[in-house]
Amino acid sequence: MPKEYCGIFGVFGHKSAGRLSRLGLFSLQHRGQESAGLVVDDRGEFHSRKGMGLVSEVFSAKDIEGIKGTSAIGHVRYSTSGESTPENIQPILVRHRDIPIAIAHNGTIHRSRELRKKFEDDGVIFTTETDSELILKMYTRQKGSRPERLRKVLNRIKGAFSLLVLFPGELYAVRDAMGFRPLVMGRKSRAVIFASESCAFDIEDARFERELKPGEIVKVSRKGVESFFLEKAEKCRCIFELIYFSRPDSFVFGQSVYESRLNMGRNLAMEAPVEADIVMPIPDSANIQALGYARQSGIPLEFGLLRNHYIGRTFIAPHQEIRDLGVRIKHTPIRTAVRGKRVVMVDDSIVRGTTSKKLVDMIKKAGAKEIHMRISSPPIKFSCYYGIDTPDKKKLIASKKSAEDIRKFLKVKSLYYLSRQGLEKACRGDGYCFSCFSGKYPL
Amino acid sequence: MPKEYCGIFGVFGHKSAGRLSRLGLFSLQHRGQESAGLVVDDRGEFHSRKGMGLVSEVFSAKDIEGIKGTSAIGHVRYSTSGESTPENIQPILVRHRDIPIAIAHNGTIHRSRELRKKFEDDGVIFTTETDSELILKMYTRQKGSRPERLRKVLNRIKGAFSLLVLFPGELYAVRDAMGFRPLVMGRKSRAVIFASESCAFDIEDARFERELKPGEIVKVSRKGVESFFLEKAEKCRCIFELIYFSRPDSFVFGQSVYESRLNMGRNLAMEAPVEADIVMPIPDSANIQALGYARQSGIPLEFGLLRNHYIGRTFIAPHQEIRDLGVRIKHTPIRTAVRGKRVVMVDDSIVRGTTSKKLVDMIKKAGAKEIHMRISSPPIKFSCYYGIDTPDKKKLIASKKSAEDIRKFLKVKSLYYLSRQGLEKACRGDGYCFSCFSGKYPL
């Protein structure tokens, strides 16, 4: 599936705000491994730590323990907009009229290039390529109270984003009007915590409280918690959070990610049964779907591929040798498991088709007799403009080829995609964004 | 299970010796994440790269591509002897009489402290704490041809080790006389390759040729491959390579690791059946055993625990906060999978019992109704002196407590260890070292 994007975390009113944020970001690491950043409010003094790499590389426990402060926001990032440079690491921290402001966001703003251009025509200079800087520059140009200024800015921009803004003594959490990206709120004794996913609460024994409503602005200060709302818009939740992005132990949009994926696998087995010897997942993103398929079909599960988890940041980085060396660095086949077998390979999605092809070849070479590919989502035919790093439409294999042509390209015996209905049923609920399948964009 | 220890890799006669070694070490990364090192022979000039951390952190592809040379040896390490300091990173490279010698070993030498002491009494100064330096100092004091000198040294020392020694134009691979540690040989066109495990061959399309015999010294030079032998000894292969250390896609001691583990799970299910709702592994080390148990018992497999793979080097390092923070950083429960269930938890082994206890608590807190622990090896009652980082006997829970007492300590409904016969049958073959179970030490 497409590359992960971003995770945000915030805490207000806890004496170990820095330490909690480090742990929270660690739990959100699957949402971005390229860079990590943290800003802590120590009675009006803002301390910042940033770097390229994993949370564990960027923040040492010792360093973070040393940072005092009771509120903080943090960010892990895979680049959706903005180059992979240190300047673009979030949170963005500035001082304006002697007051520090830090901002971190997950997602993307619609038409941000045009907005930036208009500013530049008025003589404004941008120093990063982040949408966060754009939001900040819009914010400082508004009048009124902080929540009013935030509302004015966010009503003017469209997009799929979750946002955290830290002022001395105040923390704001915002979910875009259509609710594309998840953002949840929790409590650890009196402290208020925000995170992209609920899994960040487990690590620190925090209590899940609720998901923010689409268009909700939550303000937290010494006076307590208040809510404000952006102008109304139709609900539109990114279905890929459930298919791929979120961690299986999270609850997202009110659903258990684990259960949704188990259902996807089950529905896939009902929609596309096949006679075979083993079911095997593409690890780790399709593990649970494969389990669902195996259980529903009665075909035994095998771990036919081993995923190497020791790939460091360098190997992950964009423009990397991996693509050249193929998927071999990340995956190796387990011959014993697949030799002479009729194999059902379960994956979460197909983007370009190149990785799938290499994996199919690998499993064949390891001795599989025949391969049946099962994909637990519909064909991705359209680019995403809401924060997911899908390639140009032209590079999406399903935008150009029929399922049958893809089957031929992959050289598998059969190929089946989960139907939209099957997916919807698996995820329950409604109001999902299916634009990457349908091309019907909500904005 | 005990911490991993070391992996070694060598190549002779390939123009990309550095690059192959980097990839080979990457495949052996599970055998040691603390440091990595590489020495390349470029027509008699030896180039060395070393560092603390993962292969991907220590060697950049670009740097390694730039190192010319047709032979190389490399090492990944988890400290068994020697402190975690840069000086102790292998391979050890020295010059003696203007000739460079590099040495890397996996394992441990019996009574090395006494041997070092005797040397020191003669005025010799050691600059590292590695057994490799000891072997080197013994070697340079011998007379005769290189293989003769190696034989003289290695006949004098006992221990569990695999060894690679690189001279300009010559590479030696040695397996200890009892064959404790694995060492395999492969080919990539004309180049000869050595590795701790066969999985290192897959990544580079090399051909597995054979395992070295216990006590075999293989010399590779332009003239070809020759074998020499150490004084005979009884075969004694470390069973934990199959239980825990080796990667499931490797063949070790002639066995498929994957199949051995599947058998362990199956035998465990036959020896200790139980009525339950789900079977779940402690990931990732017991994944395959759990699959075997589930398949044999008919109880459905579930992934009840999620393992966070983004734990960087800092988190792994000894004396780390992890132990304090508990296992929560590494594992999180998936509530949806275990809530209300009677759970069979499958693990590869129990050492101190503290981690197991925390995992049991975690799964209970996530809502499991009752827990049945199944261990796919016999109780570890004795320390290992052959290269595995087991704690003092006193800290081994099974050395002090009966299975029933451990069950009470873990607060599980039932606890069962795989019998030695069950384990032996699962691994086929014979000549294994069971000293950590039996206390009968071969040396």
Place this chain on the structure above:
Amino acid sequence: MPKEYCGIFGVFGHKSAGRLSRLGLFSLQHRGQESAGLVVDDRGEFHSRKGMGLVSEVFSAKDIEGIKGTSAIGHVRYSTSGESTPENIQPILVRHRDIPIAIAHNGTIHRSRELRKKFEDDGVIFTTETDSELILKMYTRQKGSRPERLRKVLNRIKGAFSLLVLFPGELYAVRDAMGFRPLVMGRKSRAVIFASESCAFDIEDARFERELKPGEIVKVSRKGVESFFLEKAEKCRCIFELIYFSRPDSFVFGQSVYESRLNMGRNLAMEAPVEADIVMPIPDSANIQALGYARQSGIPLEFGLLRNHYIGRTFIAPHQEIRDLGVRIKHTPIRTAVRGKRVVMVDDSIVRGTTSKKLVDMIKKAGAKEIHMRISSPPIKFSCYYGIDTPDKKKLIASKKSAEDIRKFLKVKSLYYLSRQGLEKACRGDGYCFSCFSGKYPL
């Protein structure tokens, strides 16, 4: 004397623009040792190198050789405004409407805080504390051609500054309307070079051409060299360039610095003769003045103090232990030279008086019989607001004490300051700024 401040260097139209700038900055190193920066224009791509420390530490020859480009500007800095942080290292490089702009300045803008504040009230965010950023933000908000926009901005601000602005294919050099700070122009074959002092031309065999006129804007492009002028103002040249800042091999404001200082020493000897055994300078800043005094008086010169030139950046940095450890790290007495002698100590100026006192003590302790202090400038009674890092008026010893009281404080036999007339005569010319002596500020 007060701490040094800044040096700037620019080159247009030379294929080794980076290398020339590195050498030029090296020659200007005495004007700032805290940080160094360089921006090179490579056909519209701007490459930047910056760092804390000396030119030789920040730019390696190898790195700089690797940077292509035919125009460049560079900066060495001792902080006058702005904290000593990496963000504040000049040149400041931004992109505006996809066009890179780099700017470096030497000096200070009058009332820059008020100007910044006004901008902030309009919602503008500053990311550095430099005046260069302020000038940039004013510039991008103007309309018209580049020279017009520069003129509009610089007519609006008062101050003592020399400025270099680099655009793709165009380089602007500006001297403030009153001509406080020097800025000279030279040629190396067809290339045009700018530097704070002429000494930067010698190192690269460039030809000194002329000093920029006060208020002159020189534009260099492929079309050649053009001049524009700011609104007229009275000439007001910083006399401390001749007393202390500039290097003795430079020509500044049309004067030889060496000769001016020799004259200062001579005039001082005529104004304040004394019977003594030796004349000794406080090295290195009063070496030439002492030579002048010795020559005029006929009293033999001795090197009574040794200056340690190996003080690295760390020792120089503000808030340093030096002040605590006293001047002993920087200076040591040569006992042989001063023991039993009546000593004339020549210094360039006295600021706080604390260093002078320590040096007097040191020379006394080394055995001098009596000490006569001679200062080659009038008493500094007032703070400088034009770019020199003088302390608050309160801390200037001469603002509170008469010469006789200072003599008593220093515990010297006699103390004499060069008269303003003596200084003016030594420096020839007119139109100097004497505000630190007189308190009559031109702005």
Place this chain on the structure above:
Amino acid sequence: MPKEYCGIFGVFGHKSAGRLSRLGLFSLQHRGQESAGLVVDDRGEFHSRKGMGLVSEVFSAKDIEGIKGTSAIGHVRYSTSGESTPENIQPILVRHRDIPIAIAHNGTIHRSRELRKKFEDDGVIFTTETDSELILKMYTRQKGSRPERLRKVLNRIKGAFSLLVLFPGELYAVRDAMGFRPLVMGRKSRAVIFASESCAFDIEDARFERELKPGEIVKVSRKGVESFFLEKAEKCRCIFELIYFSRPDSFVFGQSVYESRLNMGRNLAMEAPVEADIVMPIPDSANIQALGYARQSGIPLEFGLLRNHYIGRTFIAPHQEIRDLGVRIKHTPIRTAVRGKRVVMVDDSIVRGTTSKKLVDMIKKAGAKEIHMRISSPPIKFSCYYGIDTPDKKKLIASKKSAEDIRKFLKVKSLYYLSRQGLEKACRGDGYCFSCFSGKYPL
């Protein structure tokens, strides 16, 4: 003159042993700028700090303050033997039989290559290229008490060296039997201090006590100070310590360096008077000699050359661009001082002649009418084997050319070297090594 070599510093019995050593090394920085190292004895725990670069770069005040310990030895180095690599940075610290030993030396051991070779033939492996390691390996192979073992080793080796050896609770200082290199002892209250030159005592208010005798071993422990002696040998003190190496504020071999140099200049003026307008030194090494010449001759002194002191380590490093860029980076002429003048240029010595030639050209180009070169030592015709980095005899200009031929090569009006008698008289005393002038080597 030849490149500087090494400086050593030791302290016993002071609670700020680390801080004192840092300051002491800072005072000895002129003896070596390539690397610096420090080992502190904290009740038997030895802490080591080392790095390439200046003392101020390698040791931060803050870091050193943090190192506890009451004894220490330190080293600054310019490579005489051994490549410029981190491994070769002294002091060399090892553990032998669980006891740490640190050693630092200044100088060179005669025939050390042969000695190393003999060791290697016995199977010994060297890990550095330093003579210190050789001494250590010889030491650990001896029997007896520490002073006995040291004596045995040092009687066996010849050479020009000063040595410091630190054991837990004991510090040894050794001067070679012929007394080539200086080594002085001082006191700071009860603490005992050793240094290559007395100037290291001034910075820390320590009291100069005495120079070690040739062949003296001083042992300092809690019990006090004891002396032992090596086998007797003829005194042979390096005259270049007075001509060039030592700092002018030091007393070396019982002489004031400042006065010796003043005398050299005076004697040179008497031996080789000339009619001229100005006398100018090659700064800084001939400053004092030039002053002597000027005073004796009555010709006024001028500073015709400016030396740039901001050349960092990178610029100093061997194999540097400096040589290519010529001396222009280090020296610039002061036109005002030399234009139209008949100039007496005073230098301390001529080695290859290439630098002198460049400086002569520079002064001519700056407008000097005629140049008279005066060298304050005899022609260097032979290489030094006692620790000074002179080039091969072939590269010494005076080994191949007569004074008249050198004059022609330099294109100066006259050239005169100080006579050996004139030098001896200037330095008083006797027992100096003149082998670089005479070719008569004492060993």
